[in-house]
Amino acid sequence: MGWWGILNSVQDTPPGKAVRESISEYSELTLPNDSNSLGSLFGGKLMQYVDLAGSLAAARHARTAVVTVSVDSMTFLRPVAIGQLVILRSSVNRVFRTSMEVGVKVLVEDLRTGQQDHVSSAYLTFVALDQERRKIVLPPVIPETQEEIRRYGEAGDRRAYRLRQKEREKG
Ligand SMILES: CC(C)(COP(=O)(O)OP(=O)(O)OC[C@H]1O[C@@H](n2cnc3c(N)ncnc32)[C@H](O)[C@@H]1OP(=O)(O)O)[C@@H](O)C(=O)NCCC(=O)NCCS
Incomplete structure (x- = not known):
């Protein structure tokens, strides 16, 4: 690749953004309508909140439309x-x-005590x-803290597993 090609490829890559720019928090107070037959939160509702919370961070990084794949x-x-805050x-x-x-x-x-538990x-x-x-090439993400660097590394292994699974599902 000549100088012109190198210059173009550098220009095509959007500049990186720090992980902290995508950090999001989303909360929901659980209501009786969202309960299962035992009176606690229906699992599918929690999965919906997870998708929403994930899409917030993804959209903050991409600043464009994002879809869950x-x-x-x-x-x-x-x-x-029911009555607890997620x-x-x-x-x-x-x-x-x-x-x-x-x-x-x-x-x-638990809003009465303030105690938080991992669910x-x-x-x-x-x-x-x-x-x-049409798919868009994303800006790279820049991990800064030790935790972010660890997650960045582990995400590579998880992606390899997912893509293997996808191939298997295709048959
Ligand atoms: C997401 C979608 C646009 C991908 O289109 P596609 O032509 O299959 O795209 P590709 O195979 O090129 O994959 C695009 C990217 O997704 C990744 N990808 C695809 N399937 C994946 C999977 N099962 N797990 C993880 N990553 C996956 C690819 O590796 C690729 O990533 P990269 O560009 O960072 O390397 C398309 O599958 C789609 O529209 N799906 C429906 C999305 C949606 O509506 N979600 C809401 C559910 S109701």
């Missing part, structure tokens, strides 16, 4: 009582090219699209 397996560690913290762990992994941590707060964690992959639903 995959959600890794989720475990619910404890029931969430707090979801999300940030972009790693950008690949047109896709990015977002991590979401779910906590539940679940999830990894979602979002793809950035333009108005014509």
Whole structure:
């Protein structure tokens, strides 16, 4: 590649953004309408909150439309009582090219005591699209803290696993 090609490829890559620019928090007070037959929060409702919280961090990084392409397996560690506050913290762990992994941590707060407990964690992959639903190359994400660097590294392993799974599903 000549100088002109190098210059063009540098210009095509959007500048990087720090992880902290995508950090998001989303909270929901659980209501009776969202309960399962035992009177605690319906799991599908929590999954909806996770998708929403993840999309906030993804959109803050991409500053364009984002769609969920995959959600890794989720475990619910404890029931969430109706009337408790669900707090979801999300940030972009790693950008690949047109896709990015977002991590979401779910906590539940008892509003009477202030005690917060970890309920679940999830990894979602979002793809950035333009108005014509064409994929867009994302700005790289820059991990700064030790925690962010660890998540960045681990996201690479998770992506390899996901893409292997996708190939298997294709048959
Ligand atoms: C997301 C979508 C645009 C991807 O289109 P596609 O032509 O299949 O795109 P590709 O195969 O080139 O994949 C695009 C990116 O997603 C990644 N990707 C695709 N499938 C993936 C999976 N199962 N897990 C993780 N990443 C995945 C690819 O690796 C690629 O990433 P990269 O550019 O960072 O390397 C398309 O599948 C779609 O529109 N899906 C529906 C999305 C949606 O509506 N979500 C809401 C659910 S109702």
